[in-house]
Amino acid sequence: MANSACIPARKRFSRPARWGCCEASWTSDPMPLLLIVLVLSLAAALDAGAATAGSIVTLREALVTVTVAGQPAAAPTRVRLPYRWDWVSGQRDGQALFQLRLDPLMDAGDEPRAIYIPKIGNQFAVRINGALVTSPLDAQGLHVDFAKAPRFIAIPKALLRGDDLLEITIHAQALRRGGLSIVYFGVESDVEREFSAAYRWRINGSLIVVCISSVVGLFALLLWSQQRDPLFMIFGVAELVWAFRVGDVLIDRPPLGWPAWGVAMAFAYALYVGLTARLTMQVLAIERRWFLLVWRAYVLGAVGVSLAAFNQGYLILWTLWLGLMIALAVLCAGVALQAAWCSHRCEQVMVALALWVGVLVGIRDWVYVWLTPDSFGDSSWVRYVSILFCLTMGFIIADRYTRAVRELRALNQTLAERVAERERQLAASFEQTREVLQQAAALAERQRLMRDMHDGLGSRLSGALNVLRNDRRSHTAAMEYISEALEELKLTVDSLQDYGGDLGTILGNLRYRLQDRLRVAGVSLLWRVSALPPFERLTPTCVRSIQNLMLEVITNAIQHGAATEITVTARFDAEANRAWIEIEDNGRGFDLNATRSGHGLALIKQRAQELGGAAIIDADPGGGCRVRAWLPHEIPEAPKHPSPLTVTDSG
Numbered sequence: 112m113a114n115s116a117c118i119p120a121r122k123r124f125s126r127p128a129r130w131g132c133c134e135a136s137w138t139s140d141p142m143p144l145l146l147i148v149l150v151l152s153l154a155a156a157l158d159a160g161a162a163t164a165g166s167i168v169t170l171r172e173a174l175v176t177v178t179v180a181g182q183p184a185a186a187p188t189r190v191r192l193p194y195r196w197d198w199v200s201g202q203r204d205g206q207a208l209f210q211l212r213l214d215p216l217m218d219a220g221d222e223p224r225a226i227y228i229p230k231i232g233n234q235f236a237v238r239i240n241g242a243l244v245t246s247p248l249d250a251q252g253l254h255v256d257f258a259k260a261p262r263f264i265a266i267p268k269a270l271l272r273g274d275d276l277l278e279i280t281i282h283a284q285a286l287r288r289g290g291l292s293i294v295y296f297g298v299e300s301d302v303e304r305e306f307s308a309a310y311r312w313r314i315n316g317s318l319i320v321v322c323i324s325s326v327v328g329l330f331a332l333l334l335w336s337q338q339r340d341p342l343f344m345i346f347g348v349a350e351l352v353w354a355f356r357v358g359d360v361l362i363d364r365p366p367l368g369w370p371a372w373g374v375a376m377a378f379a380y381a382l383y384v385g386l387t388a389r390l391t392m393q394v395l396a397i398e399r400r401w402f403l404l405v406w407r408a409y410v411l412g413a414v415g416v417s418l419a420a421f422n423q424g425y426l427i428l429w430t431l432w433l434g435l436m437i438a439l440a441v442l443c444a445g446v447a448l449q450a451a452w453c454s455h456r457c458e459q460v461m462v463a464l465a466l467w468v469g470v471l472v473g474i475r476d477w478v479y480v481w482l483t484p485d486s487f488g489d490s491s492w493v494r495y496v497s498i499l500f501c502l503t504m505g506f507i508i509a510d511r512y513t514r515a516v517r518e519l520r521a522l523n524q525t526l527a528e529r530v531a532e533r534e535r536q537l538a539a540s541f542e543q544t545r546e547v548l549q550q551a552a553a554l555a556e557r558q559r560l561m562r563d564m565h566d567g568l569g570s571r572l573s574g575a576l577n578v579l580r581n582d583r584r585s586h587t588a589a590m591e592y593i594s595e596a597l598e599e600l601k602l603t604v605d606s607l608q609d610y611g612g613d614l615g616t617i618l619g620n621l622r623y624r625l626q627d628r629l630r631v632a633g634v635s636l637l638w639r640v641s642a643l644p645p646f647e648r649l650t651p652t653c654v655r656s657i658q659n660l661m662l663e664v665i666t667n668a669i670q671h672g673a674a675t676e677i678t679v680t681a682r683f684d685a686e687a688n689r690a691w692i693e694i695e696d697n698g699r700g701f702d703l704n705a706t707r708s709g710h711g712l713a714l715i716k717q718r719a720q721e722l723g724g725a726a727i728i729d730a731d732p733g734g735g736c737r738v739r740a741w742l743p744h745e746i747p748e749a750p751k752h753p754s755p756l757t758v759t760d761s762g
Contacts, residue, residue: 166219167227167297167305170211170277179205193230193292193487196283202424206282213239213275213296223299224266227306229488230292231281232258238278239270248280254368258289259360260314263306265299284369286421292488313490317360320494324354327505334512342393342511346504349386353501356380357494373421377429381413384436387466387500391443394462394507395450409439433477440470458507465503472496555652598624602658610654612645614690614742617654618681621661629677632669637678643690644683648746653722657692657742660718660726664694664738667711672698672736688744689724695737700730715740723747 171192178184180203187210196207216224226237233256236248244264251257277296283289295302328350335343356379359365365372389406392398413432420429444466451459476491601624610616618640629636661679668674674696683690712728719726719740730736 166216166301167295168214168216170213170294170296173209173211173279173291175210176208177205178207179203192294193485194290195487196281196289197286197426200283200285202285202426204282204284206280207291209279209281209291211277211279211294213271213277215273216297219298221268223268224271224296225299225302226264226266226277227295227302227309228262228264228279228292229309230258230290231262231279232256233284233287233289234282235262236280237264238280239266240272240275241278242270244270248282251282253282253284255364256287256369257363258287259363261306261309263303263310285424286373286426287369290487314360316495317357320498321354321358321361323498324350324357324501327501328354331505331508334508338512338515340511340515342390343508345386345390345393346508349383349390350501352379352386353383353497356383357497370421374417377417377421378413381417381432381436382410384440385409385413387469388439388443390504391447391462391466394504395447395459397446397450430482437470437473437477440466440473444470458510461503461507465500469493469496469500598628602662603655607651608654610649612647612649614643614646614649614657615640615681617649617657618661618679618692621658622679625662625665629665629669634669634674635676637676639678640681641683643681644744646690646742646744646746653746656718656721660715660722660740661692661694663711663715663718668694668696668698668736671711672696672700674698674735683744684741687741689741690744691739691741693737693739695735697735700732700734700736702732703728703730 173190173192173194174187175190175194176184176187177199179200194207194209196205213224234248234251234253235245235257236243237245244266277294279291279294281289281291295305328347331343331347331350334340335347356376359372359376367375385406388409392402416428416432419425420432444463447459447463447466451463472492476493479486480489480491602621622636622638626636665677668677676697678693678695680693680695681690715728715738716726719742722742723746724740724742726738726740728736728738
């Protein structure tokens with residue numbers, strides 16, 4: 112008959128722990144206090160999970176019949192639970208039948224009974240007095256793994272007789288950590304309470320770890336996408352790898368078969384430890400070439416050991432590799448402690464604290480969970496303690512990102528201030544340049560007016576004065592000179608008006624000024640000016656150049672061509688984006704080749720060039736003369752200063 116023992120009642124803390132720490136350090140930075148609270152919560156949860164009610168019986172012995180694959184069934188032997196399949200099967204698949212006696216419970220009455228098994232598998236079936244109370248073993252398949260979660264099995268009252276036989280059959284795969292833990296039997300309500308506590312601790316607790324690691328890891332990668340800091344990427348990948356590893360507890364039916372899934376889980380665990388070491392060096396700002404080489408060798412070694420241990424059956428390699436990972440973690444924790452001791456920086460102190468807690472818990476798991484026979488069915492603590500490191504690194508990364516954002520905002524503010532200052536300087540420089548240009552334009556305009564007054568109006572008044580001095584009776588010639596001077600003055604004043612780019616108005620004013628001279632000379636004027644679009648940059652200088660060009664042509668037609676009819680045509684060529692001004696007379700004309708070097712013809716062409724255009728002159732002896740000049744729609748900003756109007760014998 113199996114031995115049974117009552118589990119001692121739950122122990123409570125008699126008083127809260129006291130910490131001899133300075134309060135100012137916690138108030139200045141809440142993260143260390145949060146770490147202490149999490150450690151205390153972990154200890155309280157472990158204490159709560161270790162206790163069971165007094166009405167539950169612990170079954171520690173069983174009669175087992177083992178059948179290893181390819182061999183006949185062995186003789187039944189009495190064993191002490193827990194039973195690890197990998198330790199007794201020679202790392203081969205097989206099946207084991209456990210028989211346990213259920214003694215009647217004292218003072219339990221007729222309440223329903225149940226059993227709670229912390230760890231069983233990989234597949235299992237349970238019978239009470241020969242009656243099956245779970246799903247058949249053959250219907251479960253080898254792909255499923257029930258050894259990851261605790262199991263609660265209610266026992267129908269009709270199957271109990273008082274002296275009952277519990278039969279548990281397991282089917283285990285090599286290196287899959289199958290077997291049977293201690294079995295708890297008792298009143299259903301009490302057993303279910305203990306099962307629920309263990310389930311919350313192992314399954315719900317693992318789910319919380321997976322959620323926290325996934326959220327923090329994705330958030331870190333999101334920060335890395337915005338700010339390409341290697342620290343963010345390494346931490347994000349590490350947390351996602353750890354979420355993948357811890358999430359194995361939640362999956363009874365893994366997507367890969369065994370041992371492929373075991374290789375993936377082993378490598379994920381080793382990779383997380385390696386990424387944690389790399390992350391520690393990043394936080395401590397320690398970059399050594401030898402460390403990168405060692406780290407890469409470690410990752411390659413993890414791949415090889417995972418394949419050799421779970422695919423080839425060399426489990427001792429994985430056990431030794433776990434020891435190597437602990438040594439690596441101790442090394443990183445030692446480096447972090449030294450850096451924290453020397454720098455007294457908050458983030459390095461936090462990293463050292465989280466690492467040492469993780470290292471100590473990792474040593475506990477390696478010794479107790481992997482090497483201690485009675486620990487089969489107990490949960491690994493390192494998955495829960497990893498939250499400390501996760502929150503610590505999350506706090507450091509958030510702090511670094513916040514500081515980087517503040518620095519970037521400060522840099523942007525400084526840049527904006529510099530740009531604004533530069534804009535103010537450019538605006539001031541532009542204003543100075545504009546004033547200089549205005550002064551230069553005003554000076555140029557004054558010089559033009561002076562030249563017009565001197566060469567045009569002055570020359571005519573001087574001519575009139577000379578006529579009067581030489582012959583006081585030549586009033587007609589004097590009046591002609593004075594009239595031309597007055598006309599020159601009016602044209603100069605007209606050029607100073609603001610026409611708003613209206614070339615038609617400019618030509619119309621010129622027609623008005625010339626009508627008296629043409630009437631006296633007996634010349635009729637035919638005016639054929641079409642609608643013209645507004646011209647840009649028609650400055651007084653440009654207006655004066657247009658006047659001078661047309662006056663030069665009309666004066667030559669009257670004085671040298673003896674014309675009696677002059678036709679003025681103006682039109683706009685939209686395709687060429689230019690205006691054409693044509694002046695044609697019916698005078699006697701001239702030989703263009705004989706007078707090509709005439710001064711008047713050169714002045715006409717010069718006027719057109721001053722406006723950015725050109726003049727074309729056609730003439731035949733006895734056939735009159737025609738001058739065609741074109742002006743661009745956008746006249747150059749700084750045309751040459753026009754030459755003063757002079758009436759010459761161009762010939």
